[in-house]
Amino acid sequence: MNVPIANQTNALLDRVPSRLAPTPLQTLKQWEVVKHLGSGTSAEVWLLEDEARCHKVACKTPHRGLGTEDLSHEAELAAQLSQENILKPFDVGNDPELSLLEDATFWEFLAGGTLTELVSATGRLSLAQTVTVMLPMIQATKYLQARQIVHGDISPRNIMFDLTGRPVLIDFGAVRATAHDHVRTGTPGFVAPELLLPPSQHQGLEAYADIYALAAVAWFCLSGTVPGSVEHRVPITTLQPELDHDIVEALEAGLNADPTLRPDLDHLLATVAQWAEPEPVDLHASVGEDYGLVLPTRQPQHETPRRRWFRRQNPSKVSSRRGPRCKTSRKKPRSHRSRRLSVALGAFFLAGGVAVTVAYDSNRAHESSESKDEAPQVAGQQDFQAVIDALAKARSATWEAGNPEQVGEYALVDSSVFRDDVELLTVLSESRHHLEGVRMRAVVEDVELSGELAVVTATWQIDGYVQRDQSGKSIRQTSSSEETIEIEIVDTVHGWRIAAVR
Known part of the structure; x- marks a missing residue:
């Protein structure tokens, strides 16, 4: 008789807590054990992430009591193969930590599942x-x-x-x-x-x-x-x-x-x-x-999947300026009177047409310092999707928390994005309003890279969210939206930061 898939997959889908990962994985400094991906007949598979460099890798370790001979044979054989639909081993030759682990093999991480x-x-x-x-x-x-x-x-x-x-x-x-x-x-x-x-x-x-x-x-x-x-x-x-x-x-x-x-x-x-x-x-x-x-x-509007790629721009074709293409002048003071205000930032503020309605006293001065927490940095040419993902996640968390002091975790200090976000989050905080369900995501379409500056063309999306007052009453409901924008990001000592949007 034919067997329903549920009866076949329970054992395959069992997950082991990451805290039970082998000790050598738990003691890594640069890499973190994110989760257990699955078990085979002779090995466990773990997801490791180097958040600073936006790298993820699948790591195979033998079951307790078993040797590594089979794992080594598997990795050696796979290294000799080159076909786009066959799993590729992850080269750890230049990694100071993973290259020292003898009881593990490393593979490309496939996020789409089985x-x-x-x-x-x-x-x-x-x-x-x-x-x-x-x-x-x-x-x-x-x-x-x-x-x-x-x-x-x-x-x-x-x-x-x-x-x-x-x-x-x-x-x-x-x-x-x-x-x-x-x-x-x-x-x-x-x-x-x-x-x-x-x-x-x-x-x-x-x-x-x-x-x-x-x-x-x-x-x-x-x-x-x-x-x-x-x-x-x-x-x-x-x-x-x-x-x-x-x-x-x-x-x-x-x-x-x-x-x-x-x-x-x-x-x-x-x-x-x-x-x-x-x-x-x-x-x-x-x-x-x-x-x-x-x-x-x-994304049904596209007949074929988009390729995520970037081109390194010829420096001679880039403006000689070293800073980001964003305004640095301070905005003129607003009227001192308190008023009801609907504020919108166009495409980038929650991806188009999104407004926040609050009571605003423009007499307030807004001060914020750049956070010391580091955002992910690029290690290779194919990491810009991960960088933008991390920046979108940081911005979502900041808006969900309503904390203007966190803006420096994703935006370049004194950039227009930084000033606008600090201003609106301060307005929300003073009004004791909060946003519920804010989630921003992006798909990278193209990247132009020149030195420490990258111009990323991306489809930016914000899920539907609700603005609530202190009592929890709904003030405004906003539906999800999506728009293609260009995001300028700069590689700083703290990692990549958003400098401007157009």
């Missing part, structure tokens, strides 16, 4: 989304087999996504060369039946096993269930009667109990490509809210 989590959240994938997952996985398997390598554990838990929706094959702990002796491996429901037989009755781990696993993954995507054994399997036409005969035939052929009757990878690739035109997978249901906005597939 295929197991996606199907668990959505029930099943459409035919077009299934094609989006399967074609890269078949191509990755072809790449491995061209090098006489069998993965041995292709399954939904070992297929992950980055935030662009790119599927990635992970976990090379089960990978074996085709010439190796038999090793029993694989995930129940996705392991070829011949591998469950005694070693004397078959030739060991062969390429046919991966073909069976790929067909089982396609079945899982389309039905939301794990295919049962051959003799007890419910026909997929019972689960999905609308599937075309050619699709059903391809799935049944790939899941044939006789390895020699399964299609080869070229045939499987050509067959799946004819099922439907691929469409981006929608990861919104399965990723955490921290990544919600940065999912390109959640």
Whole structure:
């Protein structure tokens, strides 16, 4: 019989408190153990973050009592591979801390989660989304087999996504060369039946096993269930009667109990490509809210996902000024009379058309010093999304707290952004009003970098929020909004700070 995914995923989704991470990880200075990502047959996986440099990395450590031989073999093998849908090891050669850890391996962090989590959240994938997952996985398997390598554990838990929706094959702990002796491996429901037989009755781990696993993954995507054994399997036409005969035939052929009757990878690739035109997978249901906005597939106004990239601007084409492009002159004093005031800052203040209504006494002088807390700094060319994420998060927290003294944590002192935010937050504080539900996020579209200055083009979004008075009464409700803006940020001794917006 077919097995519902809930019964298969409970153990996979168990989480261990980060405080139980191995001692060497807990004693790191620059890196923090954020959370436990999952468990495998021989290892635990942890998410580490270097907040100052905006780096995240997945770290594998062996189960207690086990050695690191398998982990080392996996990392060495992966380092020899180069294919866009195969997990890449994280190079720690220049990291003063991680390079000293002998009982761990490090990998790129894929924030989009696993295929197991996606199907668990959505029930099943459409035919077009299934094609989006399967074609890269078949191509990755072809790449491995061209090098006489069998993965041995292709399954939904070992297929992950980055935030662009790119599927990635992970976990090379089960990978074996085709010439190796038999090793029993694989995930129940996705392991070829011949591998469950005694070693004397078959030739060991062969390429046919991966073909069976790929067909089982396609079945899982389309039905939301794990295919049962051959003799007890419910026909997929019972689960999905609308599937075309050619699709059903391809799935049944790939899941044939006789390895020699399964299609080869070229045939499987050509067959799946004819099922439907691929469409981006929608990861919104399965990723955490921290990544919600940065999912390109959640922006239907764009037919293809946006590429996040930057170009280093030719210094000769940049203004010779060293400071940020922002006004530094003080505003003229306002009228001394107290009045009801609706203040709006256009695009950047909560991403367009957002107003705060308060009682304002303009006689107040506003003073604020830059916070000593450091904002994230850029370590490499691909970190600007993380920098903008951190700045948006800091600004959201400051507005939620209503504390003008925190503005220096994200804005350059004496910039127009700094002055405007301090002024409005002071108004809110004096009126004893607060904003509830303020959350700002951004998707980086383009970056022009020149020295310590970067001009970031981004889609800025603010979720709907409520302005309340001291008693909790709603004063104003504002719906969510989104707008494309240019943000000037400057690399200071305290990290990146917002200098201007246009």
